[in-house]
Amino acid sequence: MKKVRVRPGRVQSALGMAFGIIFCALGIFVVVPYFGPFGFLWTIAAAAITVVNALNVFTDRGVASHEYIIDVEATESDPETPEERLEAAKRLLQSGSISQSEYEEKRKEILKDI
Numbered sequence: 001m002k003k004v005r006v007r008p009g010r011v012q013s014a015l016g017m018a019f020g021i022i023f024c025a026l027g028i029f030v031v032v033p034y035f036g037p038f039g040f041l042w043t044i045a046a047a048a049i050t051v052v053n054a055l056n057v058f059t060d061r062g063v064a065s066h067e068y069i070i071d072v073e074a075t076e077s078d079p080e081t082p083e084e085r086l087e088a089a090k091r092l093l094q095s096g097s098i099s100q101s102e103y104e105e106k107r108k109e110i111l112k113d114i
Helices: 010-035 037-058 072-077 082-095 100-113
Strands: 002-006 066-070
Touching: 010 037, 082 100
Parallel strands: none
Antiparallel strands: 002 066
């Protein structure tokens, strides 16, 4: 298994950081004076958003927005080249898993893909 982390692009993160700064300023100067405890919550959330986006803009590590898990073993065990696919079909024919006509169909399909 392999984990692939995907993070937003720098332009998207820069835009998020800019809006985060604006919302922090609004929180400090408008929301906290008028709404008290809610204003503190607002400002802390805006600061967190700003910091996450700043990490994505200014560092190579950044914060991932998605994580994909890829089963590498399954993708590596599948025959990929036409030669490997033909050999796999021939083995199936020799073991009796498929008939001669099924082998011929598969062979034509593989050769058509070349």
